[in-house]
Amino acid sequence: MKSREQRDLFPGALEMMILRTLKRQPLHGYALAQHIKRTSNDLLQIEEGSLYPALQRLLKEELAKAEWSISSTNRRVRTYKLTAKGAKHLEHEVSRFEKMLEGITRVLAPGES
Amino acid sequence: MSWIKRLFSRRRIYCELSEEIREHLEEKIEELVAGGMSRKEATYAARREFGNVTLVEEDSRTVWRWPSVENLLMDIRYSVRMLRKSPGFTIVAVLTLALGIGANTAIFSCINAWIINPLPYPQSDRLMVFATHDKKNGWTGEHVTSPADFFDFQKQNTSFEQSVAWTGASLNLTGDGSPELVDGGRVTWNFFDTLGAKPILGRTFTPDDDRSGSPHVVILSEGLWQGRYDGDPKIIGRNVTIGGEAYTVVGVMPGTFQFPLMGIANLWTPLALTDKQRADRGGSWLPAFGRLKPGVAQEQAEAEAGVFFSGLEKQFPQTNANLTWLVNSMTWDIRRKEGAPELMIVFVTVGLILLIACANVANLVLARATSRTREFAVRGALGATEGRLARQLLTESVLLFFLGGVGGTLFGFWGMKLIESWIPSRIRGYMINYGHVDLDFMTLAFTLGIALLCGLIFGLAPAFENTRLDVNRTLKEASGQASGSKRGARLRQIFVAGEIALAVVVLISTTLLVKSFIISVRTGPGFNPANVMTAQLALPRPKYINDSQRRNFGEEVLARLRALPGVASVGAASNIPFGGFGQGVVVEAVRRPAQPGERTGAEFWAASPGYFSTMQIGLVKGRLFNFADSQGSSPVVIISQSFAREFWPDEDPIGRQIRFGEQHTVSTIVGVVGDIMRNHLRERGSWQIYVPLTQFPSSTLAFVVRSSADPTMIATAIRDAIWSVDHDQPLSLAPLETLIAVVDAGYRVVTKLMVFFGTLAMFLGTFGIYGVMAHLVSQRIHEIGIRVALGASSVQVMRMVIGSGLQLAVVGIAVGIFVALGATRSLATLLYQVAPNDPLTFVAVPILFVAVAMAACYLPARRAMQVDPIVALRYE
Numbered sequence: 005m006k007s008r009e010q011r012d013l014f015p016g017a018l019e020m021m022i023l024r025t026l027k028r029q030p031l032h033g034y035a036l037a038q039h040i041k042r043t044s045n046d047l048l049q050i051e052e053g054s055l056y057p058a059l060q061r062l063l064k065e066e067l068a069k070a071e072w073s074i075s076s077t078n079r080r081v082r083t084y085k086l087t088a089k090g091a092k093h094l095e096h097e098v099s100r101f102e103k104m105l106e107g108i109t110r111v112l113a114p115g116e117s
Numbered sequence: 118m119s120w121i122k123r124l125f126s127r128r129r130i131y132c133e134l135s136e137e138i139r140e141h142l143e144e145k146i147e148e149l150v151a152g153g154m155s156r157k158e159a160t161y162a163a164r165r166e167f168g169n170v171t172l173v174e175e176d177s178r179t180v181w182r183w184p185s186v187e188n189l190l191m192d193i194r195y196s197v198r199m200l201r202k203s204p205g206f207t208i209v210a211v212l213t214l215a216l217g218i219g220a221n222t223a224i225f226s227c228i229n230a231w232i233i234n235p236l237p238y239p240q241s242d243r244l245m246v247f248a249t250h251d252k253k254n255g256w257t258g259e260h261v262t263s264p265a266d267f268f269d270f271q272k273q274n275t276s277f278e279q280s281v282a283w284t285g286a287s288l289n290l291t292g293d294g295s296p297e298l299v300d301g302g303r304v305t306w307n308f309f310d311t312l313g314a315k316p317i318l319g320r321t322f323t324p325d326d327d328r329s330g331s332p333h334v335v336i337l338s339e340g341l342w343q344g345r346y347d348g349d350p351k352i353i354g355r356n357v358t359i360g361g362e363a364y365t366v367v368g369v370m371p372g373t374f375q376f377p378l379m380g381i382a383n384l385w386t387p388l389a390l391t392d393k394q395r396a397d398r399g400g401s402w403l404p405a406f407g408r409l410k411p412g413v414a415q416e417q418a419e420a421e422a423g424v425f426f427s428g429l430e431k432q433f434p435q436t437n438a439n440l441t442w443l444v445n446s447m448t449w450d451i452r453r454k455e456g457a458p459e460l461m462i463v464f465v466t467v468g469l470i471l472l473i474a475c476a477n478v479a480n481l482v483l484a485r486a487t488s489r490t491r492e493f494a495v496r497g498a499l500g501a502t503e504g505r506l507a508r509q510l511l512t513e514s515v516l517l518f519f520l521g522g523v524g525g526t527l528f529g530f531w532g533m534k535l536i537e538s539w540i541p542s543r544i545r546g547y548m549i550n551y552g553h554v555d556l557d558f559m560t561l562a563f564t565l566g567i568a569l570l571c572g573l574i575f576g577l578a579p580a581f582e583n584t585r586l587d588v589n590r591t592l593k594e595a596s597g598q599a600s601g602s603k604r605g606a607r608l609r610q611i612f613v614a615g616e617i618a619l620a621v622v623v624l625i626s627t628t629l630l631v632k633s634f635i636i637s638v639r640t641g642p643g644f645n646p647a648n649v650m651t652a653q654l655a656l657p658r659p660k661y662i663n664d665s666q667r668r669n670f671g672e673e674v675l676a677r678l679r680a681l682p683g684v685a686s687v688g689a690a691s692n693i694p695f696g697g698f699g700q701g702v703v704v705e706a707v708r709r710p711a712q713p714g715e716r717t718g719a720e721f722w723a724a725s726p727g728y729f730s731t732m733q734i735g736l737v738k739g740r741l742f743n744f745a746d747s748q749g750s751s752p753v754v755i756i757s758q759s760f761a762r763e764f765w766p767d768e769d770p771i772g773r774q775i776r777f778g779e780q781h782t783v784s785t786i787v788g789v790v791g792d793i794m795r796n797h798l799r800e801r802g803s804w805q806i807y808v809p810l811t812q813f814p815s816s817t818l819a820f821v822v823r824s825s826a827d828p829t830m831i832a833t834a835i836r837d838a839i840w841s842v843d844h845d846q847p848l849s850l851a852p853l854e855t856l857i858a859v860v861d862a863g864y865r866v867v868t869k870l871m872v873f874f875g876t877l878a879m880f881l882g883t884f885g886i887y888g889v890m891a892h893l894v895s896q897r898i899h900e901i902g903i904r905v906a907l908g909a910s911s912v913q914v915m916r917m918v919i920g921s922g923l924q925l926a927v928v929g930i931a932v933g934i935f936v937a938l939g940a941t942r943s944l945a946t947l948l949y950q951v952a953p954n955d956p957l958t959f960v961a962v963p964i965l966f967v968a969v970a971m972a973a974c975y976l977p978a979r980r981a982m983q984v985d986p987i988v989a990l991r992y993e
Contacts, residue, residue: 051168
């Protein structure tokens, strides 16, 4: 059986990355996928498809909104944009994540007692 | 409400999603093609990068849903489609379940109406009935006590709020139309108040009404008020004539009021015992009950009664030696009378039937699932998880059981009405709500509850069985002839063996009951009820005040009856077996001095000379009464065989004397007759004595008329003959056979039900064997083909199939016999002259089952024999 969630990521991580990317500039699905791949230097094994359920969740929670438009390559695309609520959520999530990371790093750091 | 908007805009969201994903893939492909890949390669690469498109879409859509509810709806829709696709399977399964569940619904609705529902009185759990119990001889006089004991206890006890005494009575209602014998009761003044019953008109009785010599008052039932008095609004205060005396109506009770211990009652008068009657301590004949004070337990009350009665024992050793009171819950007592134990046996039986039906259906589901392995494998390969598949299968089976539950409700409703119609109207008065049963919320909840529960339990096995499959192996198997897992086959065999075991238990129980029924019918009641018409009546006291008036009435009627055309013989007695009256007396043999406190009860009849020949009660020894045994001659008595055997085991009883009754009359034994059954058809010989009616004129009389043809033909003639002697005399006419049938109704109902359920169990068991064997053969066609190709003869093939079927049957039967040996012990009270481990039954039923199992295997075996190896192997 295939796992439905990306095992490599913790729940909410993908959403956080999407929100962070969208904060910089509105993007459509494909561009979003490429951007995350590129910036992570392909370190994260993310199926492109797994982006879509996450995007739907963001839409449902009204953290992002979407609009159809024509792209520079003359393609009909659906562009996602961060909402005010999304921006606030991102801030909150990022600080939570940083705290968590700090905690994990301290535990993992060698030599200190 | 945004979620409602969402619900309607979902289709658009899904479309956008699909389009978006399509565009995503297109963009990627184009980019890859621009980078120098061929279009085909690019498509592959894009898809690989993207992942499972269907799954992604589905997951994305799930975000917008309530997954559990919607999956369920989807599963149900799919299940309906699957069930419709195989109508044969669905119909058989639903019918099987409808039978099993319906049987339970019908029986449960009866149990609910008669046993679970509380008595129709406020705080009925505080109502207790009294019984007189002889500690030394072990007999118990149910409900009854002596008046003196009762009134003493009523005055002195601290446990009961109220104590009530009552007697049932058939009262002669005359005036305002034709004379009518109305069933009713004489009750102490607090009867209605203690039960918590309120009149719809007027009042209940007062202590003043209940004094001997007070003006006569009466309370009517709503039915009698509406029927006989046309609902006269001025009924209160009106005078009616009962037993020739004027009574003033003081109240009307609602139609819903009933007192099952009294039977049907439409008329109540105060008990108003005379001082002499109140002082009677010797005879236990007064029925009584009480209402406990709040917070007092049954045990406390019984303990108090025990202490009180040991006091009476010392005070009145002559009458009260060894006597005490038992205090029983009225609810328990009424339920026992309604046949609660018998009903519970039937309930257990239908429970077993339901298990058999469920096992059958589970087997069908398993068998069908085996042929659906490919479907599951394909769905597994497409990404369905094990849990998802199991849930789908479970939904299918629950849906199936639900349909069975709906069918069962219909079937059960019909069965319930049928059972209700079997209850003779005469015994309805003794049942709560007059034996009326309805399909109420409780019954419906029960039915759907068991349907869903069974669906879950019996659906789980196939669900787990079939979702653990090896996708690769199944899809690779050549023709979809997946042979099903070994464990699946094993499970089916266990189900079949189990259901055969259950069917054997049910059928053995049924056979025992039927055998005992046949024996009791064949033994007969000790007299011949065919072609005998009975007329029972009670002579009103003021009109027939002395013995000679009663004697004259009886002789006059007998003479007129004898003169009727078509009459073979006539007789009269103070009461008749299975009739409305019954008398008992205390007897002792004169040969030995009476031990104080020792009493022997005997059933008692005052009978005319023609009574024995009309009833065809056989003379064993001595003589019957004749016309010389008259008023002035020396008292004589005829005793029953069991009585003679008990008192004079090695001697000739003729010429010996016994003393009996309140008057301690001494009579000489002149004859011995066969035992008869007085109250029901499965009595063990009781002691019975007969005295001449001329010497003991009775105010209750029953005339028996044997005619040469259908006794109902002369019913009118008999009535007219009696009315020609006294035109105001009410009476009740019935063929003797009807009286017996009415009394025996409960047993007949149980026997009928058990025969039906026994047959059903066998049918379902057989069907189970057939289903499994047929499936087994179709699964093994290939193997059988090889065997035949290798030279197996058709006889060998048949032996193989029938052998494996029989193996299952024999295991099931063996287990069944073992279980039945223990289970049938609970039937002992219902059996008459048949032991619960009756050897013949325990041999015959298993043999029958082996035969039936072989028959069930025959069709599949024949199919196996006809397997053409070429055809079978071609599908390789």
